[in-house]
Amino acid sequence: xxxxxxxxxxxxxxxxxxxxxxxxxxxxxxxxxxxxxxxxxxxxxxxxxxxxxxxxxxxxxxxxxxxxxxxxxxxxxxxxxxxxxxxxxxxxxxxxxxxxxxxxxxxxxxxxxxxxxxxxxxxxxxxxxxxxxxxxxxxxxxxxxxxxxxxxxxxxxxxxxxxxxxxxxxxxxxxxxxxxxxxxxxxxxxx
Numbered sequence: 135x136x137x138x139x140x141x142x143x144x145x146x147x148x149x150x151x152x153x154x155x156x157x158x159x160x161x162x163x164x165x166x167x168x169x170x171x172x173x174x175x176x177x178x179x180x181x182x183x184x185x186x187x188x189x190x191x192x193x194x195x196x197x198x199x200x201x202x203x204x205x206x207x208x209x210x211x212x213x214x215x216x217x218x219x220x221x222x223x224x225x226x227x228x229x230x231x232x233x234x235x236x237x238x239x240x241x242x243x244x245x246x247x248x249x250x251x252x253x254x255x256x257x258x259x260x261x262x263x264x265x266x267x268x269x270x271x272x273x274x275x276x277x278x279x280x281x282x283x284x285x286x287x288x289x290x291x292x293x294x295x296x297x298x299x300x301x302x303x304x305x306x307x308x309x310x311x312x313x314x315x316x317x318x319x320x321x322x323x324x325x
Contacts, residue, residue, distance in 0.1 A: 156196040156203065159288055159322025163190055167289075167321035170209060174298075178310030184216030184225075191241075193322055195288055197275070200248035205256055209239040229305040230298075236264045244268075256292065262301040269294055271318065286324040293317050 161168050171185045191207035212233040214225050226233040243258040252275040260269035273292035281287050295315045298305070306312075 156194040156199065157286075157288075158194050158325045159192060160325055161189075161191045161193070161207070162287070162321045162323050163188075165321075167319075169317075169319045170207075171317045173315045173317070174313070175310040177307055182216055182221070184214060184222075186210065186213050187215050188213035191320075192325075193320070195322075197252075197278075200246055200254060203243070203246040203254070203256075205241065205243040205246075205258065207241045210237065211239050211262075212237055230303055232263050236262075239263075241269065241271075260296070263303055265301045267296075267300055269296060273318075281323075287321055288324070289319070289321040291317075291319050 168189075169185060170189055171183065173181050173183045176182050186209050188210035189207060191205070193203065193205040195203045211231045212226055214222055214231060214233075216222055216225065225231055228235075231239075239260070239262045241258050241260050243256050245257045247255040247257070249255060254273045254275075256271040256273050258269060258271070259266050271292040271294045273290050276289040276291055278288035279286065293316065295313050297313050299312065
């Protein structure tokens with residue numbers, strides 16, 4: 135009997151103890167330790183910059199098995215903020231984000247490619263203005279570790295770019311304004 139119990143304990147240890155598992159995190163939007171910012175050329179003369187003030191999400195991450203990582207984010211598109219009330223009203227309208235019909239945008243990862251030295255490509259499906267298309271985010275791990283409140287955190291930065299027309303955004307301000315760049319800073323608290 136003792137032999138059987140020892141054998142079972144050893145098998146269980148080998149099955150579960152030696153396997154690193156990804157940790158699950160919730161994105162810290164409550165503490166404002168995450169941001170989604172955008173930048174688009176204005177007629178080729180300057181840039182309109184802004185952010186989405188309301189979003190939520192989660193991710194799973196294990197630096198020893200990056201390919202198993204997962205990311206999910208949902209954005210309240212009506213929270214667009216370019217620091218100009220009239221422009222924001224226009225951005226919420228049918229020329230751009232069409233927030234009355236499509237109040238949410240989302241990103242759900244489909245794969246994560248480890249590029250080494252804390253760099254990744256996060257591939258996923260991005261939904262905006264009722265259109266879903268593949269999108270790749272170039273990302274980098276900033277760091278991870280214990281926080282002063284007894285929790286554990288991990289932080290990343292990333293960027294991507296997409297054509298407005300790919301998401302049925304019909305407003306055309308010329309070739310210089312055809313693409314939007316997104317910059318992301320994501321800090322997660324381990325669940």
